Amino acid sequence: MTPQDKEKVIPFEFIPDKASETTNIDGKDYLLMNDAFYTFYQRSLGELSPFFLAMRDEKRILGCRCTRCGLVRVPPFVTHCPFCDFAPTELVEVGQEGNMISTPPITYFANSLFAARAPFGRGRVILEGADTALSTMLYTTTGILVPGIIKRGTEVKVIFRDERIGEITDIFCVPTAELTPQQIAEKGLQESELSWIAPAEPEFPEASAEDIAIYQRSLKEMQSLASEMSKSKRARKAIEGWKRDIAVKTRGGEFAMYIDDGDFRIEERKLESPDFVMACADPRTLLDGLSYKGAITDAVIMKRLWISKNMEFNTIFKLDRLARFLAREKKERAAG
Numbered sequence: 044m045t046p047q048d049k050e051k052v053i054p055f056e057f058i059p060d061k062a063s064e065t066t067n068i069d070g071k072d073y074l075l076m077n078d079a080f081y082t083f084y085q086r087s088l089g090e091l092s093p094f095f096l097a098m099r100d101e102k103r104i105l106g107c108r109c110t111r112c113g114l115v116r117v118p119p120f121v122t123h124c125p126f127c128d129f130a131p132t133e134l135v136e137v138g139q140e141g142n143m144i145s146t147p148p149i150t151y152f153a154n155s156l157f158a159a160r161a162p163f164g165r166g167r168v169i170l171e172g173a174d175t176a177l178s179t180m181l182y183t184t185t186g187i188l189v190p191g192i193i194k195r196g197t198e199v200k201v202i203f204r205d206e207r208i209g210e211i212t213d214i215f216c217v218p219t220a221e222l223t224p225q226q227i228a229e230k231g232l233q234e235s236e237l238s239w240i241a242p243a244e245p246e247f248p249e250a251s252a253e254d255i256a257i258y259q260r261s262l263k264e265m266q267s268l269a270s271e272m273s274k275s276k277r278a279r280k281a282i283e284g285w286k287r288d289i290a291v292k293t294r295g296g297e298f299a300m301y302i303d304d305g306d307f308r309i310e311e312r313k314l315e316s317p318d319f320v321m322a323c324a325d326p327r328t329l330l331d332g333l334s335y336k337g338a339i340t341d342a343v344i345m346k347r348l349w350i351s352k353n354m355e356f357n358t359i360f361k362l363d364r365l366a367r368f369l370a371r372e373k374k375e376r377a378a379g
């Protein structure tokens with residue numbers, strides 16, 4: 044683990060290089076230096092501390108109950124009930140299962156803060172014993188979260204991340220339908236206790252002569268696109284700092300994709316230990332994506348392209364950008 048691997052308050056990629064540039068004002072050159080002016084601070088979570096401490100240290104979810112009307116709010120964001128002339132509230136523990144009060148929208152393309160966590164659902168759940176809804180992130184253990192898995196009314200359970208620092212993303216929810224009765228009964232269930240079933244790798248029927256011909260033709264086209272991408276300054280930006288060895292399986296044959304800090308290569312070989320596997324019956328699905336004729340992310344969401352690791356959706360997103368950046372550069376060049 045390098046120091047860069049540990050999450051920082053300021054993401055590493057936001058930190059400018061030590062460098063300089065020249066600017067010209069009224070015919071005179073001036074030197075501009077990259078420099079820093081910064082300050083860090085610690086923020087108290089104040090009256091919400093018990094909620095986050097219970098979540099971090101005891102894997103419990105707390106709410107507050109009004110001593111007069113009995114309303115239980117989760118999270119416990121008031122110490123006095125505004126409905127009851129500010130009668131005091133008391134902290135109570137609530138259950139870790141509940142029902143969605145609305146169908147969660149799914150975020151596939153997150154901003155840089157949440158990119159590593161996408162795709163995820165964002166929804167509100169009323170936990171057992173609570174009267175108000177808790178906002179939470181939602182996942183499925185069965186692969187990419189697609190519409191229809193979690194809807195209004197779906198029963199979900201709170202799952203605690205293995206590493207918790209006391210922020211709301213320390214927890215998320217999954218449908219209880221994906222859990223065993225023991226897991227449902229367990230309080231403080233952690234993410235590492237779930238079986239994150241990578242959906243079974245699709246099996247393709249034996250390739251016909253036509254499948255093989257399509258594969259070979261598509262492979263050649265993808266290889267030539269890859270070499271254009273590696274030469275394009277603009278396209279290289281899309282995969283800057285990213286490194287992945289990907290095994291790609293299609294009906295007509297198997298090949299390897301290498302993303303290596305701006306370089307993009309495709310070779311006809313089987314990878315022993317790829318970072319992840321992509322499988323699509325027809326290699327033209329990928330070819331179209333790389334040619335900027337259809338998004339590869341859409342192919343994943345529509346289940347025409349299978350990936351072995353949910354979190355690699357991020358890499359798929361980068362491949363789409365790679366295609367888009369090359370297309371844009373070509374268009375600009377054509378416009379002269």
Ligand SMILES: [Zn+2]
Nearest residue numbers: 109112124127
């Ligand atoms: Zn009250």
